Amino acid sequence: MRVEYINPFVESAYNVLKEVLNCQVSRGELYLKSTSTPVLGVAALVGLAGDVEGRILFDMSKDTAIKVASVMNGEELKELDDLAKATITELANMITAQAVTKLHDLGFKFDLTPPAIFTGDNMEVTTAEVEALIVPMVIPYGKVEINVAIRERL
């Protein structure tokens, strides 16, 4: 997978997290996975189809998701309820929209699916034939992993 696909997502995740959470965001080490990747507990998945195809996963622990949703709502949420899920969905929407605008400007044309939220323990995701690039973004509430598996349409 070409690294130019992931950079817009990393930049946009950095900008959006910083803006909506109003906190320090730092970037962890990028790593590549060609096998199954464990899912941390709450994952928002956005699919891409067009000149490039694949998916982006915004992955975090349940605890991080609840804290992030609490900050974004300006009130303490106790559990991952419908409002918390809607909030994480919106976060995924905002990050994706900003990244996709950059990719469109670079000349890649593709459509997106609305985000789907997966929650549960001991989950893993496998993207056969496309390796995933993962960049952890570290925030005071834990980490959000930006997990991108995209390839050019064959």
Added chain:
Amino acid sequence: MDFPAINDRRPEGLKEDGTPYRVLIVDDSMFVTKQIGQILTSEGFEIAGIASDGQEAIDKYKELYPNVDLVTMDITMPKMDGVTALEKIMEFDKNAKVVMISALGKQDLVKKSLLLGAKNYIVKPLDRKKVLERIVMSLKK
């Protein structure tokens, strides 16, 4: 003691006669609806109604009319999108004040909305200042 005039400022959400502006919020995300609702009520606006897709928006607008001063309209929604709903609302009430709420990267749809009669637009992520500024500007247009 006289307080400075700045303390006499009328909240942005109140009309000259002291009654609140009434806003219909249209968005399929519970999070965004709540966020816009909180920003507006904190400035004295009244939330006249909430709709989560374009068709519901039209139905609610007709039901509330003429007791509705402004609509915030999400662009991407299930069943009927915000641009189509805007068009139908403008057909029903050519003086309707609609402000589009857009994700980044939807410039074409925003342009189309402005041509169809939307008064303004706000790009997400939403912040308090931006939301109030654009809405107050649209009410004065």
